[in-house]
Amino acid sequence: MNALDLTPLYRNSVGFDRFASLLNNALTTDSATGYPPYNIEVLDEGKYAITLAVAGFKQGELDINVDRGLLSVRGEKEKSSDSKYLHRGIANRTFERKFNLADYIEVRGAELEDGLLTISLEKEVPETLRPKKIEISKS
Incomplete structure (x- = not known):
């Protein structure tokens, strides 16, 4: 799976770094185990x-x-x-x-x-x- 590029989010906003890391973790976390x-x-x-x-x-x-x-x-x-x-x-x-x-x-x-x-x-x-x-x- 390709990593999501969040650069545009960082260019136009301040203080959303936690949101971006949460989004990135959600997309890369292995959720196979239920x-x-x-x-x-x-x-x-x-x-x-x-x-x-x-x-x-x-x-x-x-x-x-x-x-x-x-x-x-x-x-x-x-x-x-x-x-x-x-x-x-x-x-x-x-x-x-x-x-x-x-x-x-x-x-x-x-x-x-x-x-x-x-x-x-x-x-x-x-x-x-x-x-x-x-x-x-x-x-």
């Missing part, structure tokens, strides 16, 4: 949830990190060689899923229930960046 499956849900204005199907994973085998706008969810099963299987259809492998978070998206918490890991997100724009009305004074 494990574990997940949903991204809009709950309310500015509130979101990411739900991952992590059947068989215990709370201590899951790790969630946020670093500079990148949410990373990792699962690592404890090694178990005691079992002998005739058929093994339930995935039991290590995984790592990464999600790029938009500006001002904060992780509010995570919950593991019935094999589903739900991560709550909320968009919180700082007061200084919210629109405000400026009153015109009389001279």
Whole structure:
């Protein structure tokens, strides 16, 4: 696949370097692995949830990190060689899923229930960046 040339974007704009790198990463990332499956849900204005199907994973085998706008969810099963299987259809492998978070998206918490890991997100724009009305004074 050919790399996308984003030079015109850089010539006519300022501050979109993160957007350009996100776009470039999205086009070059190998998304062949679909494990574990997940949903991204809009709950309310500015509130979101990411739900991952992590059947068989215990709370201590899951790790969630946020670093500079990148949410990373990792699962690592404890090694178990005691079992002998005739058929093994339930995935039991290590995984790592990464999600790029938009500006001002904060992780509010995570919950593991019935094999589903739900991560709550909320968009919180700082007061200084919210629109405000400026009153015109009389001279």
